[in-house]
Amino acid sequence: MTTLAGETTGQMLWRRLRSPAAWSETVDLFAILTAASLPWSTSLAGIFNALMLLCMVPFLDVREFLQSLKRPICAAPIALVLLALVGTLWSDAAWGARFYAVNPTVKLLVLPVLLYHFARSPRGHWVFVAFLVSCALLSVMSWLVFFHPTLSLKPPDEPNSRGIFVKNYIDQSQEFTLCAVGLSYPIVKLLQQKRVWLAALLAAIALSFFINMAFVVISRTALVTVPIMLAVFGLLHLKWRSVLVIFAALAAIAALTWKTSSTLHNTIETFSVQYELYKDKGIPTSIGLRLEFWRKSLGFFAEAPVFGHGTGSTRGLFEQAATGGPHQASSEVIGNPHNQTLNVAVQWGVVGVIILYTMWAVHFFLFRGDALANWIGLLVVVQNVFTSLFNSHLFDFHEGWMYVLGVGVAGGMVCNSRRTGRSPGEARN
Template sequence: MTEVLNEQRPSMLSAIWAARYRTPARFVALVALLLPWTTTGVTFALIPWLIAFAFVDLREFPRSLLRPVCLLPIALVGLALVGTLWSDVSWPERLHAIGPVLKLLVIPLLIYQFERWPFGNWVFAAFLASCALLMLYSFAVAIDPDWSLKLYLSRGPYKVESGVAVRNYIDQSQEFGLCAIALVYPIVTLFREGRTRIATLLAALLLGFLVNMIFVVVSRTALVTLPILVAVFALLHLRWRKALLAASGMILVAVALWSVSPHLRATVAKFQGDYEMSAQDKKVSGMGSRLEYWRKSMGFIADAPLIGHGTGSIRGLFASVAADPHDNPLRGEIVSNPHNQTLSVAVQWGVLGVLVLYALWFAHLLMFRGEGLACWIGLLVVVQNMLSSLLNSHLFDFAPGWIYVLGVGVAGGLALAK
């Protein structure tokens, strides 16, 4: 009996040692699973992950932080902290504005973890499964809006035709679009390897995401970013002849979808409609309001171009130049988000902040120059965030920001491990 126990002891210790590194990965997968559905759940899931992370081997962690891919997120957070010193708003507003930036500190932790313990596919699978379930639920809500969780989680009337089960259509479109394009790489790889069953299943899932975006709900941001992401795949993974054929096929598919989807035509037409509503009638609209935010933000940047107006200053600046909302609703809007990531950073931290932001994006892009699924997912996440940040402040928003943190952190660790 003693000899048996002595033989089993090394295997038991090995299992415990392996679990020491699998446990943090499981918690990160839980975060990815909850991300499309709940903000509170994500916050609570991060706590046990941080506790589990503290028990891994951290001897090389200080050296890992010195790399640009880890140091630049920390630098942007540090700039937000220091920027509170020259802001003119109240301290609660300054501290509140730091919150959206703090999530970037998770990137160096994830890179360190998944560079050494490659369980990142758990995270990718969890996010894909969660988005697939949300996609099916979205179809159900489009048919019967009484099933929507928004009836219980948000205020105000709910639109039957939206098909948005939780949060908003912009976040949902970002998630579905990312999953759809990310699936292209494994589908092509599996077909080349002759694994047609799995490839067909993933292709059906990709089709489900696209059908939902075409016939149920899609954001204009997704309409802008999706063709560019497809072009990125064609340029990186197809020869020029196949790329031209793929581009021609995509154009034909787009024309066909345009003719059969009134929802898609209405979404595209809203660009012009919003502009005319704001330009002629001075009314609040999606695109028209953005143009007004950008115009005012450029003026704020001109007043403090080097280091900006300080952390949390955006809302106060808009309030200082707001017109009477009864006379001009468009120019009377007071917002804390100019709906452009570069402008959001520049207003608060000037040219210095913009240099750090662009260096961060560039360093993370370079991290995914290799081949493989992790590099493809990481590249998509960075490119999508950069493109969507032209129309939104997606690095600081909750769902798109955490998609960036998880995508860059997990995929970056796997890519560096190679």
Template sequence: MTIQPAAWAGPADARPWRSSATLFQAADVLAALIAASLPWSTTAPSIFVGLWLLAVTPTIDWRDYARSLTRSAFALPFVLLLLALVGTLWSDGAWADRLHAIKPVVKLVLIPPLLYHFSRSERGFQVCLAFLVSCALLAVYSWIVLLDPTWKLTATASAGVPVKNYIDQSQEFTLCAFALALPALTFWRGGSVIATAACLSLILLFVTNMVFVASARTALLCIAVLLALFAWQHLSRCAALLLLAGALAASALAWTASPYLRQRITDIAVEYQHGREDISRASTAQRLTYWRKSFSAFVEAPLLGHGTGSIKRQFERAARGESGLDAEIVSNPHNQTLNVAVQWGLLGIVLLYAMWIAHLRLFAGEGLAAWIGLVVVAQNIVSSVLNSHLFDFHEGWIYVLGVGIAGGMALKTKAGGQP
């Protein structure tokens, strides 16, 4: 889907919000609070999002905002939500399931106002810094919890995970580590040893936590892809080969030094081989079963799918007369494409990938904002192979905030403002 962009209105066109500078600044502060609270809570970010909308709405020049909606990066989240709403009409799922399935899509429509706001704001990097500092504190606290579990803030299922779960924690740390990669390289090339060492120390904090404390295998896949992306974007061929050699050496060292990491990798084969006999150790076998059933459901209704909230009903039908894994009933196939395909068919898949591509195009330029946004979108696409991360609460909000804030900064840079 291609929507021709209108000419982008830069900061000079932002006169309406100058009379509400206090609200504009409050919106920046609230965005920072959303970012800082996201690694620790689900309730606090939701509250701050509501307050952010209240603060930012009076600052919007609605004519200018309407023109921005001609851009695909702005419009496609609304189109996806429209499809989810209309999809309830042909869904065979219960109405409770239909309404519940709309909620993960609703948050995507915060991307356009975030893009618009941070194309005018001067504080986008401060919001990114709030998220980085919060994640760094979480990484330190994670080591404390590993050594003394009584320090846990909530009852989590994994050692060394003080809040939420190891998947969310790994996604945050991966994002932060690679967001810091470009500043580290820039400082190194500029001869700033102290700044380079600070960036590398933070990267090491996040990476060692994933190696020795808690890591999701999805994050390990993302790391491999993001390493290749970083080398392709920012390194010469010789430097890329050195990075590859260093990464292989570091991986070998991590494999040797971390029994935890070895177990996480070798468990893949165990989960596949024994998952059908022991569902408690069936992560790999579960995913393969979910994917097979979801693909079969998609084939039955390839064009428009079975409707919003229909995944659970399709699994109920497939479970009749089955046992073990084949009898499991879920509403999440742990693959973003299949999640969309079962509900909205090929139309949904086209819109999903069109949105991803439109957001990737936002970050085609140079600079730190473009790199952060590129990491956010690439991480979401890769991790969505093994999960429905765009629709999950935590990873979905990382995507919304990352694309909205970094995308706004990138648009500001392209319009001639300060990066």
């Protein structure tokens, strides 16, 4: 079979296999597929990510890539992974548990790769478009499952499964929150450009995410962090008068939602109810367990403050500290204290905490600037930092990959703009 130019299909394929530009396009495609599949499937996201990394190998400029690793934005996540590996040497846990605890940190090694690639690719914005469209479709599916629970792939008796098609309500709330607040920047910019209809479309999409969380299901973590993320946007991109008007309108909407949404009302009420049950009777409620985990983790940290107890030691420490009856919060054993700082501090002490906060800080300051990529990257970092007060989201699969993809792609776009002098996301000639 030949093409119109007389070139056989085999020759055309061979030419593409020898083309760095073609491999770069393939890497972009698999990055887009990774972002699109993440809200739906961990397996597909893992497969597409592996293929993306594999397609970078044939024409990778090794010297330039290794040079890029010296930058703090790359060195900090690598240092955290290396600390997890070295931390296996002084841990008392079984070797299987030690290497199992290293695994959640390994995804951070993909960050420097994404930063390197998307500092040279003009298609980073399509990764975010794919994630937004995928989450919008998941929102539609969430409403369908809400009205027809038999469509869900989750067991019907699983707690907080209403309106959840795949995964869980925490992951879904994180996705919807990031998309809804993330759209605030392009909406404001489009309004400034008098592109009202497109701004209205994006506003409707953002509002649909908030309505879903208000009337279907929302995690307490998202409920706490949404106001913080909105405040960050207002302080960075709006005038004080606009901030006051918008927050007054949001307060009115919140009050109306509080009156009409039983889902939101019940979610907020669980804060005080669960705390009282834990405080008075020691019942292992969700909030009570977190308080118990944090209290014990602070004690473990105080025992080994500098280098911690070693990688994978957390579960063994909780087993030794378990007291009380089988249905008491004090008897619960866990390998994750549901706080990113304490998770790191127990295993690797102050050294680990310094590296963790250094990574967050260098990534935060990377996104100084007024462009969409800067805003998305900044929002991803802010969300991860604040939700990690209540979970170990950097080490969790779903939220961890949201951080790696968000910071890696947006960070690469920002680095590209500084190198070329173009706005992040602007296509190259």
